[in-house]
Amino acid sequence: MGAGHDHGQQAARAGEKHRGRLWAAFGLLLTFMVVEAVAAVMTGSLALLSDAGHMFTDVLGMGMALAAITAASKASRAGQRTFGLYRMEVLAALANAVLLFGVASYVVVEAVRRFGQPPEVLARPMVVVAVAGLLANVVAFFLLRAGSRESLNVRGAYLEVLGDLFTSVGVIIAAVVITLTDWWYADPLIAVVVGLFILPRAYQLGRAALRVLVQAAPVHLDISVVRAAMLGVDGVADVHDLHVWTLTSGMEVASAHLALERDADFAAVLATSQRLLRDRFAVEHATLQAEPAEPANADDVCHGSGW
Incomplete structure (x- = not known):
């Protein structure tokens, strides 16, 4: 999203x-x-x-x-x-x-x-x-x-x-x-x-x-702080495959996978997470993927990237 x-x-x-x-x-x-x-x-x-x-x-x-x-x-x-x-x-x-x-x-x-x-x-x-x-x-x-x-x-x-x-x-x-x-x-x-x-x-x-x-993280952002802030969003159980980089001047972008708690509101978590990235870290473009923290079967597990 x-x-x-x-x-x-x-x-x-x-x-x-x-x-x-x-x-x-x-x-x-x-x-x-x-x-x-x-x-x-x-x-x-x-x-x-x-x-x-x-x-x-x-x-x-x-x-x-x-x-x-x-x-x-x-x-x-x-x-x-x-x-x-x-x-x-x-x-x-x-x-x-x-x-x-x-x-x-x-x-x-x-x-x-x-x-x-x-x-x-x-x-x-x-x-x-x-x-x-x-x-x-x-x-x-x-x-x-x-x-x-x-x-x-x-x-x-x-x-x-x-x-x-x-x-x-x-x-x-x-x-x-x-x-x-x-x-x-x-x-x-x-x-x-x-x-x-x-x-x-x-x-x-x-x-x-x-x-x-080389798509290094912006010097003014600490990725561990970004991850901790996203973990603090209600309904988020885990954050992985988090990437933040600069596309050009004034355009920071991010992508991440959010593992959601069982009763989490899917739309609310995504909206809150994007608002957090925008307002606190000035990351205007964020692509977030939500998934259940406890999938019903193995096929629903996100294996993440190989790099």
Whole structure:
């Protein structure tokens, strides 16, 4: 027995309602990504190139997020796609994390190589472009802040913009140091710091996406507590084959077998159990199977899953 309302559309709206802000941030950062890439080539700055590279992953990640949100909101659950395309959001977030990790690793390796003989860079235009990039990231940061609490995809874009904020600050610091002291090591040094700042955030995002893909229980739910709460429902003698996992952002799902006491009200137990999962644990979609605790014959015994 499943919950009787459209959980899929409710989950899809977690990302869809922030789509306008995501589009605005996408356009803004796309523009400044091009500006920074051109400026990095002109000035010879690795720090500025790292900022442009990071901004590239922002733009690409937001593009994937927009595509995933659009696909999920319009996907039909008919035919073989019984849950629609909601996992597209999680796949996009994982790809985003991989891209972040790759760019950060490249910047760190290239910066270490430059320590041997740091090239001269044009610091003044580097400052101007970095300040403009910082302002663009501040605007994008506030555009995505609210949505980051509700959608894994928006959260990925938000984390990238947050990292890019620090990247822009680092580039400004490097440019000022070079302008005042001609200490060219500031450029690769800041690039290393920025790369090391990005890496753990890429890991955290990838880990969150992988937890969803391997159908691990949500980190905020203790399965033993869920089982104990369901056992406390009047008429329930036992709970087994309990599974709880995340389908996509804002959509926790569960399935379980409930062994009922002899005089239990079948419909009341199912309704109470689903209400418990929804109200106490925010599990909106629950598929529950009820069975007698003492079956009349062996054929009525539920043997459960083999995994």
